[in-house]
Amino acid sequence: AKPAPIAEDLPTISGGNAGGDTNLSQQLDVVAKLIAAGSPTRAWSVSLGGFDTHANEANAQALLLGTVSSSITKFLSQMKASGRSKDITVMVYSEFGRRVIGNGSQGTDHGTSGPMFIIGNSVKGGFYGDQPSLKSLINGDLAVTTDFRDVYATLIENVLKSPVAPILGNWNGRVNFLKAAN
Numbered sequence: 809a810k811p812a813p814i815a816e817d818l819p820t821i822s823g824g825n826a827g828g829d830t831n832l833s834q835q836l837d838v839v840a841k842l843i844a845a846g847s848p849t850r851a852w853s854v855s856l857g858g859f860d861t862h863a864n865e866a867n868a869q870a871l872l873l874g875t876v877s878s879s880i881t882k883f884l885s886q887m888k889a890s891g892r893s894k895d896i897t898v899m900v901y902s903e904f905g906r907r908v909i910g911n912g913s914q915g916t917d918h919g920t921s922g923p924m925f926i927i928g929n930s931v932k933g934g935f936y937g938d939q940p941s942l943k944s945l946i947n948g949d950l951a952v953t954t955d956f957r958d959v960y961a962t963l964i965e966n967v968l969k970s971p972v973a974p975i976l977g978n979w980n981g982r983v984n985f986l987k988a989a990n
Contacts, residue, residue: 897928
């Protein structure tokens with residue numbers, strides 16, 4: 809496959825294009841090449857490990873979130889340069905949340921709730937759902953205020969244009985974070 813084009817909006821470092829070649833960046837680069845080449849695949853999944861930070865969390869989180877940010881920025885730039893940015897929606901999530909209280913090892917343990925980020929031209933920017941209260945913890949965890957399935961169902965129906973029932977049964981929750989279709 810030909811390389812996915814790099815848009816001019818990425819900064820350069822020592823003559824090279826910024827964005828790095830982390831494993832996540834490499835995975836997204838493959839996806840960008842396949843999308844640019846017109847692959848009929850409608851959903852792609854990439855991942856970045858290392859977020860199971862039970863110790864020394866602050867430094868690890870900063871590095872990992874920096875990797876997520878730079879890798880997605882590079883991918884979005886590639887989609888813009890290929891003319892396909894209007895065709896993509898990116899969902900970023902964690903498979904587990906973290907506890908609120910530290911565990912004594914400068915980290916946190918598995919908990920509930922975690923943010924999701926939805927990125928794309930079809931997304932109405934902003935915050936959706938209620939901020940969990942730090943004063944109303946449930947067994948030391950944040951209360952879940954927006955069900956993952958509400959977001960997932962919205963994407964299945966409105967982005968993938970697929971029925972929700974085969975995946976989520978009769979799940980009725982939705983979140984209004986997408987612009988009206990033209």
